[in-house]
Amino acid sequence: MERQEGYAFDVESVRADFPILDRRVGGDPTTPGEGPEDDTPLVYLDNAATTHTPDPVVDAIADYxxxxxxxxxxxxxxxSQEASVAYEEAHDRVAEFIGADGREEIVFTKNTTEAENLVAHAWGLRELGPEDSVVLTEMEHHSSLVTWQQVGKRTGADVRFIAVEEDGTLDMDHAAECIDDSxxxxxxxxxxxxxxxxNPIRELADLAHDHDAYLFVDGAQSVPTRPVDVGDLGADFLAFSAHKMCGPTGIGALYGRKELLDAMEPFLYGGDMIRRVTYEESTWEDLPxxxxxxxxxxxxxxxxxxxVDYVDDIGMEHVRAHEDLLAAYAHERLSELDDVTVYGPPGDRRGGxxxxxxxxVHAHDLSSILNDFGVAIRAGDHCTQPLHDKLGAAASARASFYVYNTVEEVDALIDAVDEARELFA
Incomplete structure (x- = not known):
């Protein structure tokens, strides 16, 4: 594969920041690193679930x-003063990274799922009624689909789904029908x-805003992998998680336009979110x-x-170019195999x-065989059960890439898939 224009960073120097990539796997998983069979190089291709954490980020945790x-x-x-300043400045840094206007528009949550729930409950339960509709896509993650589905049941709001075409893209004509004055x-x-x-988020934003509706963007797989600016997207809300972009688990971010967050009631109550409390009333602290x-x-x-500093230092254009390179190569190699079905679009309409x-071969069996060759992938419905029902597949195997993966690791994936095909032939 040829490098794309703008692809300029040294993958090996990036890999050096991730000691876990030197792991050798195999043997008894309850005693990692022990036993003679623990000698297969790790090929980690499960980055859409969680990425690994580089030394500078681990150091930041240890320093605190x-x-x-x-x-x-x-x-x-x-x-306490030092911790408060560092924690508040972290909001500033995340805001800058996605083009928000400041820390007031960035709420730290546990993850993308909690951010979805925050808006659905703090805004949706208060604002939605039987005369309203919420429009999703047929490819939504359960964190979005289930959350808005349940809020719809509680408020009477109609929940609609924009259809997915056979090539895995959204039917934008259907989107224009689903999004209306309700x-x-x-x-x-x-x-x-x-x-x-x-997905064409800006086009969806324009459709929503034409009907005085808001747009919530699930950025869990986009913010970590490509340049994202909330103003360019036209997003009213956007959510993403740190652990999918070299950060720790247990934290994510909700972006919301300040005027919208100001108007919303809190999702959780307790310490630190209050300004004044009496036995009868409470008032809330400033955003966020x-x-x-x-x-x-x-x-x-x-x-x-x-x-954020780490991936920004690499350059998000470089992150995107590297992921696009690997995904295009994997798509090409897998599509050459007659007995392999590849889902979703090719080319510049696909993420990493x-x-x-x-x-x-069931996806779970395939994943187990690949694991024997040190190749870590995800198998299952990827929290998109309705989409898999539409695809006619109980599950699928998923290889996902990040800045530290290599073309050689894609070759290792293909070799392991070939071994599985021969085993089940």
Whole structure:
């Protein structure tokens, strides 16, 4: 494969920041690193589920716990002040990364799922009624689909789904039919975690805004892998998770336009999100703190900013170019196999993952065989059961790539798939 224009970083130097990539796997999984069979090089291709964490991000966590571990917004002492500044500045850094106007528009959550729930409950339960509709896509992750489905049941709002074409792209004519004057919210995944499809978010935003509706963007697979600017997208809300972009687990971010967040009631109640409390009434703290009740994930928030610094130093254009290279190559190699079905679009409409099935081999069995060759992929419905029902597949295998993966690792994937095909022939 030839490198794309703008592809300029040294993959091997990136890999050096991830000691886990030197792991050798095999043997007894309950005692990793022990036994003579633990000698297969790890080929980690499950990055859409979670990416690995580089040394600079791990160092940021360790520095907090070793140097200024304290609760935020509660103490006058120096450690609390240092922790508070670092945690608040992390909001600033994340805001800058996606083009938000400032920390007031960035709420730290546990993950993308919690961010979806925050908006659906704090906004949806209050604003939606039987006369309203919420429009999703047929390729939504369960974090969006189930959340809005349940809010629809509680409010009486109609939940509609934009159809997915046979090539894995959205039917935008159908989108124009679904989004009408009854629509209050459109919630759409930016990059499908099952198909790899890159959806036309700006076009969906324009359709939504033409009908005075809002747009919620699930950026879990896009913000970590390509340049994203909320203004360019036309997003009213956007959510993503740190652990899919070299950060720690347990933290994500919700972007919301300030005027919308200001108008919303809190999702959770308790300490740190209040300004004044009496036995009869309470008033809320300023944004974003009114949505961050209790002791927050301080170390994770600080490390979130370190992860943003890390991928930004590589350059998001380079991250996108590298992922596109690997995904295009994997798509090409898998599509050459007569008994392999590859899902989703090819070319420049695909993000950095490829889902597929081998005829006569269940995806779980395929994943198990690939694991014997050190190749780690995801197998299942990828939290998109209705989409898999539409595809006529109980499950699929998914290889997903990140900045530290190589063309040689894609070759290792293909070799392992060939071994599985021969085994089940």
């Amino acid at each position: 716990y070793r140097g200024y571990n304290a609760n935020v917004h509660r103490g006058i002492h120096q450690l 629509t209050a919210m459109v919630s759409a995944v930016h990059v499908s975690n099952a198909l790899g499809t890159i 703190w009114k949505f961050e009740a209790g002791t927050p994930s301080i170390a994770q928030g600080i490390a979130f900013a370190a992860a 993952l490829v889902s597929f099935n081998v005829e006569g």
